[in-house]
Amino acid sequence: MNNNFPFDQFLKSSETQEKPNLFQETEKKQQPQVVESNEFFSQEELQLIDTEIHNSLKSLVNAQKYNAFFDGALSLSNLTLDTIEFRVPSNLIKSMVQKNMEQIEQSIINALGKEYKVNISVNEQSRTLTSSTSRPSENTPSLVHETKPKSVKDITFTLDLTPTKDDLLSKVESRYIDHMNPEQVGMIIDPAKTFDNFVVGPSNNLANAAAIAISKNPGKDGKYPSLYIHSNSGLGKTHLLHAVANGIKENYPHFVICLITARDFMKEMIDSLKDKKLHEFQKKYSEIVDVLMIDDIHELKNKESTQNEFFHVFNELYNKGKQLIFTSDKAPEEIDGIEERIRTRLQWGLVVDIQKPDLETRIAILKRKAYELDLYLAEDILNLIACHVKNSIRELEGSLVKLSAFSEMMKVDIDTEMVKEILMLKDLDMDKKVTLDQVAKASSQYFKIPVADLKSKARTKDIANARFVAMYLSRKIVNATQEEIGNFYGGRDHSSVVHAEKTISKRLESDIGLSRDVLTIESKL
Template identity: 65%
Template sequence: MQGNFPFSQFLKSGNSINNFDHLSNIPVSTPTNNQELIGDFDVEEIEMMNQEIHKVLQNSVTTQKYTAFFEGSFNLKTINQGTAIFTVPTQFIKSMVEKNLPQISESIFSILGKQYQIDISVEGTADQQTAPIEPPKARSAAEVSFKLDLEPKKEDLLSKVESKYIDHINPEHTGILIDPVKKFTNFVVGPSNNMAYAAALAIAKHPGKAGKYPSLYIHSNSGLGKTHLLHAIANGAKENYPHFIICLITARDFMREMIDAIKAEQLHEFRKKYSEKVDILMIDDVHELKGREGTQREFFHIFNELYNKGKQLIFTSDKTPQEINGLEERIRTRLQWGLVVDIQKPDFETRTAIIKTKADELDLFLSDDIINLIACNVKNSIRELEGSLIKLSAYTDIMKVDIDIEMVKDVLALKEHEDERKVTLEIVAKTTSHHFRIPIADLKSKSRTKDIANARFIAMYLSRKIVGATHEEIGKFYGGRDHSSVVHAEQKITKQLSSDSQLSRDVMTIENSL
């Protein structure tokens, strides 16, 4: 092996994120007869480096991406004169891997302590330079024949389907451009998100001090529609107030911009941009500011300036302000100055509506049994629901097949839910009783106190919605009441769900338990 391998450099480097002390045992010497030299290193060393690079890559890209495009497909072949040469099995995988060149370069640097040029070759093609090429023997034109295989392999087609799904589930972009497609009109409203939707719509119509909510904080798990609402507000406000300056940015990009301003000695211009020019400031994933003292300090002053001027402030997060560790108390307090609303997981009806809406957008025909199958299986994320339909659409387009329920089960790895327990009137009553800590006997009694009557109305509403029992059956179960009492309960709860956030949360919690 040549003596230019920078062991001392990368073993002392502060940039290395793993422990590679074992590599220092590799002898720096001329290869023996049983060591094959390829480029600057022998085969054993290249294999060891390849393994370490993959360990770093596993932490640098998403699990789905690593499994689909790197694991078993992306391999270091040689390092030669400042160039690290990798191989992949297909042109498609090469194109997907090349989207992650910064992560690949960083992984090499963390292992070897210096930058290398990166070359990615498709195995078996002319650009693969790892093996010596024998000069071709002279042949006559009559002896020469060409076989051009233009038919794509099934593995390539399936990888393409998977990549469309991965790109939707894990969108990768720096900065945020307002998406004109994400509007209030294609946001599916249900009990899980009606308060967030109503507040967002009100802000788009009357932002800032002219409206009810000069500061809005929306929190939920990932993929439940927070970012869609941000874009919908931006599009609505842009239509109603075309002269407004709207800034939609992630907390991470806000931080990067501030750091760049400090490096360029333009911090004053950074502050001025936000505090003097912006009419509506929307920061996505504000929890990313945790532990960033300098960024929090600038954010604090910008928040105060905009709030005092009556500008509109909107934030989203996967946590409530109280749950974000590493956040200054003065910032935590300000995030709670305005309206704080949450978005819960969508119920079955909302999931069904989302599937139908997305299927229409994709021009995808799905029968009711397929819609129900998907809605029963994919429960936790709207993004995952939409991703499932994108995957189905890509599969039918690329594989040239029609959609049927068996194909959907196979492609999306779904199963029938025939083994799920049957929800009965008794189960609804017990679950409602447990949630409100009210004995079932009180729900069935003649008592009309507010708490008991409210719990009884919810139990009756869910008995109609989930169990599908008749008004007469429900009335008989709850103390022999007339069917008109059940009709009244159902109508009352249905009407209040659109405006009462606490009622919505109670109904959603009980329904998810069922």
């Protein structure tokens, strides 16, 4: 054999040819066994699986919820050996869908016979084309043409302007935001805000009564030439201002009414200084105006020049017997940054506060707002909302604005489950349960009368009053039977509890002090 034969090159060549195959085999063994949807499932097959999952989902969630959150919004995008992926059009839809993950997982098991890890992603390009019958891919443009045009005049486009669920939900949220944050550029008397649609309860009956009295007889000839109403935001102060203005307009059409915010009052004064028309500003408020109503008077704090002008305006109008009405989120003595002489004048007239509405008043407010919105809600839904939204009438009404918009946009009726999801309410079972003992202790602490005396046979005026209030609240809040309440308070029969209920209910119609007592005890519970 020729020793010059190139064995090395031959062997090297052979090894080079074999090694790639061995390496490829090893690489195949090491790769995870993943079934890519684009390799093993056609678009038509994915659609069939998607349809099966949706058919199962329809049977697991109520029809209203399915139509609102799933139909046309949740779509299968990928399927592997252990993972299933869905796409939704927005984060808002995603959050709604994820609340029903248990039903989605069960639908997958029903359709595919095994559990999968579920991933839900947001597809930014979620609009579909009206001309397309298949589910669009990620890169599907919103403007397409089917064939390449031969000239400019042959170009045609198909654009789907049908709003998506995300668009509709955004409109729902917009209506709610507009209600909660109304735009205020100046203040025009709103004819829709009257005494007729102001819901009265123990928390606001004094403020309402004073406002009605002023509307019938404003100024020095009336009982309250100066009125100061204060409360937390959203409890009806501004509504009362408009109601008074409408009442005075009806009874005294020749009166000049100025309804303005403290900020606008300040801005008007600053503009008059810049334009060198301060005299006209002073003349308007001291000589022309018959009724001055300033909303959010606390906004004048730390504004020395404006406070000085307000001081002179107040004096002029008060001395002439004109009507003055102010609102604030604080009592006069609680406002920092105002001069003592102004604080004193704000306290010259009647100063009243508006408390948070009790449960019955909240339900009445909801019923009134539902009527205005032409929205039908079952009694249990109204109770559910009233039990959760306690601090603001604006928020209470805003809940119905959101539900009404949702019902209108999604074309669905509202049920209890949807209310909990849309308004994000927790189950009532999670609320604190109030007991007879807690009511007795709260009443005892407020009236400074021992619980033992409330349960005793003593009938002195103070003890009897505290006992009657405790019995009334036990029926109202605890919803205990009259027999249970009677037994708790010293073994009295049910007729004693009935008498206590009727006595307190009747007194609450006219006794402002008692109304405040009951509200204070109830708020502690």
